[in-house]
Amino acid sequence: MPGAGTRTATTTSNPPARLLDLTRLISRVGRGALTGVDRVELAYLRHLSAEPVPLFLLVKTPLGYLLLPDGSGPDVLSRIDEGRPWGALDPLGRVRRRGSLEYRQALAYLRRNAVARCRRTGLARMLRQHVPAGTSVFNVGHSNLDDTTLGALREIEGAKISVLLHDAIPLDFPQYVAKGQPEVFLDKLSAVARYADRVIYSAESTQKDLARHLRHRLPAVIAPLGVEPLIPEALPADLTPDRPYYVILGTIEARKNHDLLLDVWEAMGPSPETPALYVLGRRGWRNDDVLQRLDAMKAAGYPLIERSALEDGPLATLLKGSRGLLFPSFAEGFGLPPLEAAALSVPVLASNIPVMSETLPEFPVYLSPDDPYSWRQVIEAWSVARPTLRLPDNLPDWEGHFRIVLSKAKGA
Structure with missing residues (x-):
């Protein structure tokens, strides 16, 4: 397997090795565009693979755990980032047909x-055998936050375990998540409290939300997530706009509040003067009424264009040419789409929720997520004349995130 190549150090007090749990990102292979949390795990893979510190990758599969050795990161990254093929199926892959090809x-x-593999009960032994003492462990995808995985990682002598917690939405807004998810998430937080050495948060508001639910107070670091520059590329022919338009980006789920925008578009009517709305994101859960309404309005001739998956290049082109990004969400852990839009100088109309005013304080126009009348007024005004808004001075970037995360505690 290829080595890591030339790497640039982030801190002078490096640990003997790092280990990144890559379970979530691998589970997304073959399932379309990455979500926000997926992109965070990918950013960690990119950055840690380029560091001079040895990097191990841990992946939980349906049959157990796999441990990939140092030097694996760049090769895995090229298959996820650049689309290099993964190669042929092995005998086990030909027999077990669950999941996409x-x-x-x-x-x-x-x-x-x-370098090693094991069943669930052998994880601690495998890690002790192959991972150096003092290894710094990162779990940033909310996968494997359980006694089995974190408990086994804790048995690596001198290990330092950092967990990135993205939000408290399953506990603070249980109406927006799948049945049973609040209980599962509370179990995850309990495991984090038992085994983690510190928690990484992307915003102060997220830390405050989660502090109400963590049983033990853990050392914390606040490191805003990075905004990856999106490079515009040609649009598919069926997405070429024929009128002024807006974009809403994200999974179609209840907390994203697509319903408010459907109210606005229904009030404006299916006329040629009505701006288009590009609904970009896969269909989520507990949102049947909105999905049925979306389908009915598309069939009735409303200018609503839905696309479940779109590559970053065409997405950037759509965003850049739009009258604005619409972000009427009821709850967010960080809210990357408004930051990505701001990086392209695209106006943002967003909900006035605490995390948005923290991460992107003065750039968006903020409105209540319960006030479709005000949203319609702004949307109609921007359709006539796209506003010129003052760009934020400093958008967060990944270099800044990792500078904080890898230097705040010795040995990270």
């Missing part, structure tokens, strides 16, 4: 290149 090929690749 690409996902099964990814698992076969991981099995071929793993």
Whole structure:
């Protein structure tokens, strides 16, 4: 497997090795565009793979755990980032047909290149055998926050475990998540409290939200997530706009509040003067009424264009040409789409929720997520004349995030 190549150090007090849990990102292979949390795990893979510190990758699969050795990061990254093929199925992949072909090929690749593998009960022993004492562990995808995985990682002598918690939405807004998820998430927080050495938060408001639910107070670091520059590329022919338009970006789920925008578009009517709305994101959960309404309005001729998956290049082009990004969400852990829009100088109309005013204080126009009348007024005004808004002085970037995360505690 290729080595890591030239790497640039972030801190002079490096640990003997790092280990990144890559379970979430691998589970997304073959399932379309990455979500916000997926992108965070990908950013960690990119950055830690380029550091001079040895990096191990841990992946939980349906059959157990796989441990990939130092030097694996760049090769795995090229297959996720650049679309390099994962290679042929192995005998196990041909027998077990659960998941997409690409996902099964990814698992076969991981099995071929793993330095070790084990069933659930052998994880602690495998880690002690292959991972150096004092290793710094990162879990940033909300996967494997349980006694089995974190408890085994804790048995690595001198290990330092950092967990990035993205939000408290399952506990503070249970009406927006799948049944049973609040209980599962509370169990995850309990495991974090038992085994983690520190928690990483992307915003102060997120730390305050989660502090109400963590049983023990853990050392914390606040490191805003980075905004990746989106490079515009040509649009598919079926997405070429024929009128002024807006974009809403994100999974179609209840907390994203697509319902408010459907109210606005219904009030404006299906006329040629009505601006278009590009609804970009896969269909989520507990949102059947909104999905049925969206389908009915599209069939009735409203200018609503839905696309479940769109590559970053065409997405950047759509955003850049729009009258604005609409972000009427009821709850967010960080809210990356408004920051990505701001980086492209695209106006943002957003909900007045605490995390938005923290991460992007003066750039958006803020409105209540319960006031479709005011949203319609602004949307109609921007359709006539796109506003010129003062760009934020400093958008967060990944270099800044990792400068905080890898230097705040010795040995990270």
